[in-house]
Amino acid sequence: MTPYHRTKFGRIVLGDSLEYMASLKAKSVDLIVTSPPFGLVRKKDYGNVESHEYVEWFKPFGREFWRILKPTGSLVIDIGGAWIPGQPTRSLYHFELAVMLCRELGFYLAQEFYWWNPSKLPSPAEWVTVRRIRVKDAVNMIWWFSVTPWPKASNTRVLVPYSDAMKGLLKNGYRAKLRPSGHDISDKFSWDNGAAIPPNLIAVPNTESNSYYLRYCEKHGLKPHPARFPAAIPELFMRMLSDTGENILDPFAGSCVTGEVAERLRRKWTCVEMRDEYIQGALGRFERPVEPEQEPMFESISEGTTYKLHHPGALWNGREKPLPFDGGKKRRIRASNPA
Ligand SMILES: C[S@@+](CC[C@H](N)C(=O)[O-])C[C@H]1O[C@@H](n2cnc3c(N)ncnc32)[C@H](O)[C@@H]1O
Numbered sequence: 001m002t003p004y005h006r007t008k009f010g011r012i013v014l015g016d017s018l019e020y021m022a023s024l025k026a027k028s029v030d031l032i033v034t035s036p037p038f039g040l041v042r043k044k045d046y047g048n049v050e051s052h053e054y055v056e057w058f059k060p061f062g063r064e065f066w067r068i069l070k071p072t073g074s075l076v077i078d079i080g081g082a083w084i085p086g087q088p089t090r091s092l093y094h095f096e097l098a099v100m101l102c103r104e105l106g107f108y109l110a111q112e113f114y115w116w117n118p119s120k121l122p123s124p125a126e127w128v129t130v131r132r133i134r135v136k137d138a139v140n141m142i143w144w145f146s147v148t149p150w151p152k153a154s155n156t157r158v159l160v161p162y163s164d165a166m167k168g169l170l171k172n173g174y175r176a177k178l179r180p181s182g183h184d185i186s187d188k189f190s191w192d193n194g195a196a197i198p199p200n201l202i203a204v205p206n207t208e209s210n211s212y213y214l215r216y217c218e219k220h221g222l223k224p225h226p227a228r229f230p231a232a233i234p235e236l237f238m239r240m241l242s243d244t245g246e247n248i249l250d251p252f253a254g255s256c257v258t259g260e261v262a263e264r265l266r267r268k269w270t271c272v273e274m275r276d277e278y279i280q281g282a283l284g285r286f287e288r289p290v291e292p293e294q295e296p297m298f299e300s301i302s303e304g305t306t307y308k309l310h311h312p313g314a315l316w317n318g319r320e321k322p323l324p325f326d327g328g329k330k331r332r333i334r335a336s337n338p339a
Contacts, residue, residue: 004279007286010248010259010269014279017251017272021064029068030152030246031267033234033258035078035227036061039093054093055100061251062105068249072152074110075101075145076237078229081137088127088134088328098143108149111200113142115233118307119205133328142202142233144241157239159195166196203307204232213255216284225255225278234258238265256282 001020003011013020039054049057065075082091101107120138127134162170170192208214208230217224234250234257242248244266250258253271255278262269263286273279324332 005283005286007259007263008289009263009266010271012253012256012259012279012282013270013272014274014276015272016274018060018064020270020272021061021068021249021251024068026067027070028247029249030070030073031076031238031242032065032069032074032249032251033076033237034250034252035229035233035254036252038080038227039082039091052091052093055096058097059100059104062101062107065251066105066107066147069147071147072150073147074151074153074237074241075107075143075147076234076241077143077145078115078140078233079143080140083124083127083137088131094141094143098141098145101143101145107145107147110144110146110149110151110153113144113200113202115140115142115202115204115229116307117206118203119207127328130333131328131331133324144237151241152243153241155197155240158198158236160198162196202233202236204230206230212288213281213284216287217281220280220284222277222281224281228255228257231257231261234261235265238262238267242267253282254278256285260285 001013001015001023004014005012036058037049039049039052069075077097079094079097081094083089084091098109098112102109116139118138120136122128122136128136206229208228214224216222238248238261246267248258248262248267248269250256250269250271253259253273256271256273259269259271259282271282273282324330
């Protein structure tokens with residue numbers, strides 16, 4: 001397949017990534033980072049597969065991923081959950097995908113991450129805002145699989161600032177003691193390492209509204225890709241799991257966010273996308289040179305915001321009405337629907 005577009009470090013390929021991967025040598029890719037079409041109950045306009053067919057649809061891609069990844073390599077998949085049509089329960093498809101990749105194809109689950117999108121709207125409205133029997137679905141799974149139990153990785157590439165509480169401990173000192181959980185916290189805990197190890201919860205809003213990409217699409221009359229992930233996602237995994245100059249592949253590239261990040265981080269990259277119109281928009285990402293000196297996108301996107309997770313009982317006042325005995329089966333509409 002001839003590249004549609006080339007940059008200093010990468011290329012965009014228009015076509016079916018299954019065919020493209022068949023042309024690659026075994027063990028030639030260091031990292032696959034991607035967001036495939038999710039298994040949806042209602043089809044989106046880029047050909048999502050229904051959740052009950054999803055695992056079978058994915059399997060041939062999984063086999064190719066296994067073949068082309070180096071033994072040190074990783075496969076990172078951002079995937080959202082889905083609701084079963086007509087009832088307030090969830091599909092298991094993304095868990096089934098993980099089980100298939102590990103049990104049938106031989107991948108290891110290196111770690112699961114959760115991407116919390118604080119700007120996610122409450123949906124499906126019927127269960128969340130009308131009957132009030134479920135909460136907002138604001139988290140995507142990000143599965144990190146590896147070919148062996150020991151993929152290349154270092155969390156030192158993705159450290160974060162210390163929390164205020166930790167800064168206080170570092171300043172005022174910490175008395176080593178046994179925690180109620182039984183953990184023996186040694187005095188090493190109070191060493192100042194300069195930064196903290198991040199958790200596997202990534203808090204990034206998906207609220208891009210004025211990026212160069214969006215302005216490029218508008219100027220050229222192109223519809224922006226409807227399911228983009230924020231650059232912070234591929235950036236985190238590229239930094240943590242690959243080195244400069246290594247080969248990165250996004251087989252479901254959409255608007256080529258992965259390519260833009262890889263270009264900036266000076267990794268070699270290939271983005272494969274089957275829809276021409278998405279690639280036309282993606283070209284805007286590479287219209288200007290993506291300079292390595294540029295501020296890391298991770299920081300510019302999060303703009304220094306710290307998301308605080310409140311204690312689950314923060315607003316609990318001890319008063320409670322009995323729960324609906326039917327689990328919300330009967331639709332009860334309230335006079336007012338507080339947000
Ligand atoms: C969830 S979107 C990816 C969005 C991307 N991460 C971004 O931020 O722009 C999935 C993409 O995979 C593409 N796709 C689906 N099947 C494909 C295939 N066999 N080969 C190449 N692309 C495919 C779809 O057209 C869609 O654009």
